[in-house]
Amino acid sequence: DMIIPKEFLKTINRSGLGFAAFAELRYENAIDVATIGAEVAIPNKDFILNKEGYDGGKTEILIVGDNFGCGSSREHAPWSIGDMGIKCIISTSFADIFYNNCFNNGMLPLTLPRDQVEVLIEDSSVPGTEFTVDLVNQKVIRANGESFSFEIDAFKKNCLVNGLDQIGLTMEKLDEISSFETERSAKFPWLDGAAMRVPDVVKMYPDAQFWSQEPVSA
Template sequence: MEKFTTLTGVAAPLPIVNVDTDMIIPKQFLKTIKRTGLGTSLFYEQRYHEDGSENPDFVLNQPAYRDAKILVAGDNFGCGSSREHAPWALKDFGITCVISTSFADIFYNNCFKNGILPIIVSAEELEKLLDDASRGANATLTVDLERQEIKGPDGGTIRFDIDPFRKHCLINGLDDIGLTMQKAEAIAGFEGRMGEARPWV
């Protein structure tokens, strides 16, 4: 998993509450177990018309936000089913930080396991960030995980809280497998001892 320390990029505003995982990545795209290739289907039903053409009104289809790295969204983001494809699709599109007032628990946990930083802010702070994100090409935010700060285009700063262990994992690029591999030497030693003590196992 890539390390997350500081991110500077365009923030796309999505002031919609209760964005569920089916909206993020519809069920017909869940057949794959690969984490790549899902970015084109992110928010599929909002980004495309029935004939497959782009919907120019959807924020991620607008020129200023096509390369957005941050999503500023409404309350209860990521609700619905527990599909891990939702953070996969966000990451594959290029979004590595989502800011909201609240997240569904499973989606929130899945973000950390896939290198995405979900940030919880107050309703007042979200309004300010949505205003910042509405500036189009000038909607640049800087997210500093080490300092736990979001800096807006006007220089304003918003502090955020994060669990220290999850912060450690993101900064060091550690998913569940990475955490396990940190104990590779101890695991190998244990297996060696078990092999000698119980060769029949």
């Protein structure tokens, strides 16, 4: 996995993985970094994100090649890229699982036609070049004012614009959830688990006769 090597996949914490992103490309001694830590890292001077103008968290938009994220199905991949300070990834295409994991972790992966991606790559070859990703209006705006439109699923867009993850989406429905649980408890009290508000006798079907409350002997 070129986004984050397997040695870094043992943690379940999403923060603190920025140093591990692209480790095999980013460091001369990736194995030492994986076993000891970032403090022993020897940067590969030829790697773009180690070059002046792109390093030190200055890069927020990553422009990448085709089918980006292929083989990086674990959430550690977007965790590590996001922890570097990347907020948006632009490509011609993405691997499906990686693509959805980006949205689930607050990062925008957007696709553009190849010719437009190549224009942006050419723009970004000059350190310090800035362009804007306008999610609300679904446009990538170059420094010269030219813009490229992109498509995005309306639901995913709403989640990013409003900062909603899966927990946040659930919290938006608290009133409906509470109402449902109240109604369910009234109709089916025996489903309340530990509360065990089970009626003394329960008919198995509408015309069933209740079992005798007296012990049954054979």
